[in-house]
Amino acid sequence: MAAGQRVRMMEETRAKLLLAARNAFAEKGFAAASMDELTAAVGLTRGALYHNFGDKKGLLRAVIEQLDAEMVAKARAARERAATPWAGFLEECVAYIELALEPEIQRIMLLDGPAVLGDPSRWPGQTACLRATTETIQALIDAGTLHPVDAEAAARLINGAALDAALWVAAADEPRTVLPKAIDAFRCLASGLLRSEA
Amino acid sequence: MAAGQRVRMMEETRAKLLLAARNAFAEKGFAAASMDELTAAVGLTRGALYHNFGDKKGLLRAVIEQLDAEMVAKARAARERAATPWAGFLEECVAYIELALEPEIQRIMLLDGPAVLGDPSRWPGQTACLRATTETIQALIDAGTLHPVDAEAAARLINGAALDAALWVAAADEPRTVLPKAIDAFRCLASGLLRSEA
DNA sequence: AAGTTGACATACGCACCGTATGCGAGCATG
DNA sequence: CATGCTCGCATACGGTGCGTATGTCAACTT
Numbered sequence: 001m002a003a004g005q006r007v008r009m010m011e012e013t014r015a016k017l018l019l020a021a022r023n024a025f026a027e028k029g030f031a032a033a034s035m036d037e038l039t040a041a042v043g044l045t046r047g048a049l050y051h052n053f054g055d056k057k058g059l060l061r062a063v064i065e066q067l068d069a070e071m072v073a074k075a076r077a078a079r080e081r082a083a084t085p086w087a088g089f090l091e092e093c094v095a096y097i098e099l100a101l102e103p104e105i106q107r108i109m110l111l112d113g114p115a116v117l118g119d120p121s122r123w124p125g126q127t128a129c130l131r132a133t134t135e136t137i138q139a140l141i142d143a144g145t146l147h148p149v150d151a152e153a154a155a156r157l158i159n160g161a162a163l164d165a166a167l168w169v170a171a172a173d174e175p176r177t178v179l180p181k182a183i184d185a186f187r188c189l190a191s192g193l194l195r196s197e198a
Numbered sequence: 199m200a201a202g203q204r205v206r207m208m209e210e211t212r213a214k215l216l217l218a219a220r221n222a223f224a225e226k227g228f229a230a231a232s233m234d235e236l237t238a239a240v241g242l243t244r245g246a247l248y249h250n251f252g253d254k255k256g257l258l259r260a261v262i263e264q265l266d267a268e269m270v271a272k273a274r275a276a277r278e279r280a281a282t283p284w285a286g287f288l289e290e291c292v293a294y295i296e297l298a299l300e301p302e303i304q305r306i307m308l309l310d311g312p313a314v315l316g317d318p319s320r321w322p323g324q325t326a327c328l329r330a331t332t333e334t335i336q337a338l339i340d341a342g343t344l345h346p347v348d349a350e351a352a353a354r355l356i357n358g359a360a361l362d363a364a365l366w367v368a369a370a371d372e373p374r375t376v377l378p379k380a381i382d383a384f385r386c387l388a389s390g391l392l393r394s395e396a
Numbered sequence: 397a398a399g400t401t402g403a404c405a406t407a408c409g410c411a412c413c414g415t416a417t418g419c420g421a422g423c424a425t426g
Numbered sequence: 427c428a429t430g431c432t433c434g435c436a437t438a439c440g441g442t443g444c445g446t447a448t449g450t451c452a453a454c455t456t
Binding site for chain 1: 402403404405406
């Protein structure tokens, strides 16, 4: 076996465990997800899990980092498709709302994550989502587009509103009909940050 | 022993269990709170708990209803102290932000509650807080003060932003310095709902 | 070729939840 | 007033799941 095979195997088992964890956490929730089942589903045991991630919370942390990175990539893409910086900001937020409609993201990132790991602003990467939004807002403030409020505070508010809206939409009886309402209200709310009415 | 003594005793044990649960859930979190410890702290056993509340989640539901009622009372009081309806609305929201600074409310209502019971809009009383905010917003829309957006959607957004802001403030290193920033940014954001700039 | 490291499996103890069962004090009934 | 039922709560039991300690085997070192 060539050199480096060991670490490749290691990466593979990590990937397998992460995949299994994403599925289990998304379907049953963090608390109800059994580590035995989870690991057995990919042909491993709890030994591999504790060796690679320390404990159950460590596994959740790793899953969240993965999801967070994926979310940020999609949101950034949405922003860069827009014409103006302000429109880009709105698109970025709408992207978050729509992303949060996925049950996987809701359950893991919005419900179990905060309960198990505490407030998102204290997470490992403090949530790349939040950082990205903060930077976008700061840029818009520097450009004179927005009122000179604290960028981090505004980002938290915007993020909280967007993700909570998504949670509400997804739990609604007819998500497809309330989604436009939520986005509409969100655009209206966000316009409060604008220096002059757009 | 006079008639009705039985039910009075019953109410008393319910109250004792609720108190113990509030403390335990607030300090250790829902998952880490032991039902044995919790009940023993007030001189009872798990038997009393399962008899009165069904299961651990039932106990949490009861605690949340209690906290929710308290929050709504305080928020309503804050609103009624204000001069104009719009100012009252803002005061109501600020009250929520400040209420959510209490560790008890954060841990139970904002972190564990959603994780265990699911989205707040699906809770027993669908959160009296949300209902109250929705009604306030609807009244302001009818009065022509706000843009005619969906009242429930706006309430969810506002509530989410406010409570998330509080979570952020409380987790910050210096809560007292970031709280004004959060409130400032919130007022700015909320003004987006206004029909004409105030 | 023998020792060491490291990735993972196995085995054990412990805590905890939910339920089934037991018990004693009040209320109804004859 | 005696008896049986109800009901609030305690006790006992089974099952499950986490974390850790220990074992094992392959790969690397020297």
